[in-house]
Amino acid sequence: MTDLLSxxxxxxxxxxxxxxxxxxxxxLLGADVIKVEAPPGGDLARQLGASPELNRAGMGASxxxxxxxxxxVVLDLKNPDxxxxxxDLVATADALVENFRPGVMERLGLGHKKLRETRPSLVYxxxxxxxxxxxxxxxxAYDQIIQGLSGIMSITGTPETAPLRVGYPVADTLGGxxxxxxxxxxxxxxxxxxxxxxxxxxxxxxxxxxxGWPVSNYLTAGVEPRPMGNENVTAAxxxxxxxxxxxxxxxxxxxxxxxxxxxLIGRPELAxxxxxxxxxxxKRNRAALKVLIExxxxxxxxxxWEEKLNRAGVPAGRVLTIPQVLEEPQVxxxxxxxxxxxxxxxxxPLTVVRGGFMVDGAAPVPAKPPPRLGEHMDEVxxxxxxxxxxxxxx
Numbered sequence: 001m002t003d004l005l006s007x008x009x010x011x012x013x014x015x016x017x018x019x020x021x022x023x024x025x026x027x028l029l030g031a032d033v034i035k036v037e038a039p040p041g042g043d044l045a046r047q048l049g050a051s052p053e054l055n056r057a058g059m060g061a062s063x064x065x066x067x068x069x070x071x072x073v074v075l076d077l078k079n080p081d082x083x084x085x086x087x088d089l090v091a092t093a094d095a096l097v098e099n100f101r102p103g104v105m106e107r108l109g110l111g112h113k114k115l116r117e118t119r120p121s122l123v124y125x126x127x128x129x130x131x132x133x134x135x136x137x138x139x140x141a142y143d144q145i146i147q148g149l150s151g152i153m154s155i156t157g158t159p160e161t162a163p164l165r166v167g168y169p170v171a172d173t174l175g176g177x178x179x180x181x182x183x184x185x186x187x188x189x190x191x192x193x194x195x196x197x198x199x200x201x202x203x204x205x206x207x208x209x210x211x212g213w214p215v216s217n218y219l220t221a222g223v224e225p226r227p228m229g230n231e232n233v234t235a236a237x238x239x240x241x242x243x244x245x246x247x248x249x250x251x252x253x254x255x256x257x258x259x260x261x262x263x264l265i266g267r268p269e270l271a272x273x274x275x276x277x278x279x280x281x282x283k284r285n286r287a288a289l290k291v292l293i294e295x296x297x298x299x300x301x302x303x304x305w306e307e308k309l310n311r312a313g314v315p316a317g318r319v320l321t322i323p324q325v326l327e328e329p330q331v332x333x334x335x336x337x338x339x340x341x342x343x344x345x346x347x348x349p350l351t352v353v354r355g356g357f358m359v360d361g362a363a364p365v366p367a368k369p370p371p372r373l374g375e376h377m378d379e380v381x382x383x384x385x386x387x388x389x390x391x392x393x394x
Contacts, residue, residue, distance in 0.1 A: 021176030
């Protein structure tokens with residue numbers, strides 16, 4: 001763990017992925033993240049994942065993925081006493097993250113305006129599928145719903161297979177990353193001016209923003225994006241190529257990289273072939289070029305070609321499985337994963353991955369494993385200051 005957000009307290013009222021992933025990034029930065037869970041089962045992700053045993057124990061693999069480093073308390077916010085205790089927590093918090101549908105917190109009497117009465121400088125981050133306003137604001141929003149509505153699915157796959165869902169919850173993850181970025185920025189303002197902020201994070205808008213290149217091609221050039229499988233719309237040869245063993249991604253996007261590639265695969269004449277001499281002609285004839293390159297690559301494995309091409313300045317990389325990439329020296333050397341012993345519900349060590357950054361050369365790993373439901377009730381509430389009985393209540 002790093003200390004960039006040391007001394008910052010974040011209340012995490014979120015469930016499943018976008019919100020928990022947001023709060024996980026803040027925990028990795030050193031914030032004290034208190035996960036406020038509802039009875040009886042807490043975060044739904046506690047029941048989700050590939051292990052039925054862990055799901056039954058309330059420590060599902062989906063929960064374990066983005067809740068390390070947090071503390072857990074259980075409060076029934078529909079109950080007056082639960083709301084009172086929650087407001088006691090709010091009085092000590094710098095930021096709050098929730099991913100309920102718009103209006104839920106208001107109906108509980110705990111909306112942003114109400115919480116500001118208790119903590120005027122609070123940074124309040126609301127992550128939802130569509131944002132707090134607009135005709136779709138109340139619609140339920142799961143990752144695949146956003147992938148379809150955002151246009152991601154329309155350009156994923158080949159012309160024959162699209163539309164396809166991206167193979168992991170990319171829209172949820174983008175919503176969490178944008179939420180964490182926005183919270184961190186608002187905390188800077190809070191610490192310099194004493195002012196809080198209300199952050200309205202829309203997963204649909206986060207995903208559209210991340211689709212910058214294809215959206216720009218349509219808005220600026222009038223070209224509607226189409227699915228191209230593993231090909232790169234901006235260049236050729238740039239995509240996934242069959243080798244003698246395994247797939248290899250090659251991105252010879254520059255003219256000099258293409259010329260070098262042709263020499264390395266023993267086909268220097270391709271660089272002077274009229275079909276391939278320039279970027280635009282290569283793009284028009286990408287299918288024919290791919291056949292010729294794959295024929296030349298058949299003589300060696302993807303691993304051999306990866307080393308040979310990269311050494312010569314031609315970007316290349318094998319197409320790996322999740323187990324394979326986790327064993328790569330590049331990943332292990334930089335401590336991308338960390339393990340915990342004695343995690344509740346597990347008869348073996350738990351390994352989780354950190355965020356995609358290092359701080360001053362050190363990997364910011366979580367300080368403690370994901371919490372049991374309500375594990376820190378006594379610890380958290382015993383440390384709160386004496387209740388302010390004069391504070392207005394809902």
